Amino acid sequence: MVRINRNFLKLPGSYLFSEIDRRVKGYAQAHPQAQLIGLGIGDVTRPLPSAVTEAMHRAVEEMATPEGFHGYGPEQGYDFLRRAIARWDYQRRGIDITPEEIFLSDGAKSDSGNMGELFGVDNVVAVCDPVYPVYVDTNAMAGRAGEFDGHTGRWGALRYMPCVADNGFVPDIPWGEEAGLIYLCFPNNPTGAVASREQLGQWVEYANSSGAVILFDAAYEAFISQEDVPHSIFEVAGARTCAIEFRSFSKTAGFTGTRCAYTVIPKTLVRDGVALHALWSRRQSTKFNGVPYVVQRGAQAVYTPEGQRQVRETIAYYQRNAQVIRKGLEQAGLTVYGGVNAPYIWVKTPDGMGSWVFFDLLLERAGVVTTPGAGFGPSGEGYIRVTAFGSGADTCRAVERIAQAVGTL
Ligand code: MLT
Numbered sequence: 001m002v003r004i005n006r007n008f009l010k011l012p013g014s015y016l017f018s019e020i021d022r023r024v025k026g027y028a029q030a031h032p033q034a035q036l037i038g039l040g041i042g043d044v045t046r047p048l049p050s051a052v053t054e055a056m057h058r059a060v061e062e063m064a065t066p067e068g069f070h071g072y073g074p075e076q077g078y079d080f081l082r083r084a085i086a087r088w089d090y091q092r093r094g095i096d097i098t099p100e101e102i103f104l105s106d107g108a109k110s111d112s113g114n115m116g117e118l119f120g121v122d123n124v125v126a127v128c129d130p131v132y133p134v135y136v137d138t139n140a141m142a143g144r145a146g147e148f149d150g151h152t153g154r155w156g157a158l159r160y161m162p163c164v165a166d167n168g169f170v171p172d173i174p175w176g177e178e179a180g181l182i183y184l185c186f187p188n189n190p191t192g193a194v195a196s197r198e199q200l201g202q203w204v205e206y207a208n209s210s211g212a213v214i215l216f217d218a219a220y221e222a223f224i225s226q227e228d229v230p231h232s233i234f235e236v237a238g239a240r241t242c243a244i245e246f247r248s249f250s251k252t253a254g255f256t257g258t259r260c261a262y263t264v265i266p267k268t269l270v271r272d273g274v275a276l277h278a279l280w281s282r283r284q285s286t287k288f289n290g291v292p293y294v295v296q297r298g299a300q301a302v303y304t305p306e307g308q309r310q311v312r313e314t315i316a317y318y319q320r321n322a323q324v325i326r327k328g329l330e331q332a333g334l335t336v337y338g339g340v341n342a343p344y345i346w347v348k349t350p351d352g353m354g355s356w357v358f359f360d361l362l363l364e365r366a367g368v369v370t371t372p373g374a375g376f377g378p379s380g381e382g383y384i385r386v387t388a389f390g391s392g393a394d395t396c397r398a399v400e401r402i403a404q405a406v407g408t409l
Pocket of ligand 1: 042
């Protein structure tokens with residue numbers, strides 16, 4: 001009889017956002033009159049920039065002609081897009097990344113999940129706590145988690161690095177034990193915190209001296225509004241020999257339903273005598289057939305002057321929502337973090353209330369869907385996450401309703 005991968009049995013019953021969806025659907029069914037506002041999952045609501053859709057239309061027309069038809073593309077992405085990314089996202093900022101070091105994909109979620117395949121199961125894995133659940137779940141699936149200890153919230157080889165108000169939600173360098181893989185996400189999902197250049201520099205130094213690899217998720221870099229906050233780990237000297245970076249068009253240009261992202265692996269990153277660039281290239285050419293041509297043409301349009309203008313407009317829209325949430329919830333007497341350089345606002349629950357309790361309360365009394373902090377890890381307990389990706393009108397309504405619900409406590 002076939003044997004299954006029992007590592008899957010160590011996972012929580014469902015993915016966090018599926019669980020929230022299940023609860024919300026159940027509530028909506030029981031209360032059909034409820035006018036729910038979703039500020040839970042970080043999904044964008046603004047349409048694709050017209051520069052993008054026009055480029056996609058042109059690409060579709062091309063595909064309808066014998067000379068413009070494209071079959072399988074290069075697994076790593078078309079040169080036109082890799083060149084645009086290298087120039088606009090890196091070289092323009094003085095960062096040394098070449099087009100050949102960029103791998104296009106269908107999402108930062110898939111890439112950050114799949115990247116673990118390059119590494120042995122016997123590595124210690126360090127993640128921020130609270131953490132984007134994909135990093136934890138995919139390591140558990142790979143058998144890198146050992147047993148889950150419900151009491152400490154720890155998996156065998158997984159180390160949670162507490163990110164709490166006291167350390168500004170940026171983890172401290174570990175503890176003596178050697179971590180092989182270190183997942184960092186800044187601007188952070190879910191707390192909205194950012195790491196300074198100095199803090200990233202310390203991590204880079206640690207990784208280079210210990211031989212670890214930093215998996216740096218920069219999916220939210222477009223939301224950085226303050227000067228001097230690093231947009232990329234590669235702004236830090238030494239990162240080319242210890243870091244891999246994930247970026248996405250999802251939150252930047254509205255591609256959550258269109259799917260296009262990229263991962264940067266410097267050719268200078270070598271571990272165990274092996275260049276990780278070559279390993280990933282081998283992995284992708286075996287398991288991935290590339291992002292659709294039409295989508296890559298759309299993504300390329302993000303880097304035109306018109307595309308850049310439109311993308312900035314959309315980001316500014318979400319940033320205004322973030323301010324509305326921050327201000328409104330503060331006025332309601334809540335303690336809030338994030339939302340300045342990120343589309344997420346991390347809100348302390350009132351009176352030490354549990355995350356899921358506050359989540360339910362807001363669902364039932366305010367008709368607002370949030371994300372319970374505890375779903376992101378033990379240090380998320382006592383918080384909820386609110387996203388700025390809703391419509392402006394919904395965001396204002398949601399903040400008023402939350403303030404009203406909190407006022408009754
Ligand atoms: C979130 O809500 O955390 C995001 O949707 C995560 C993602 O991009 O997968």
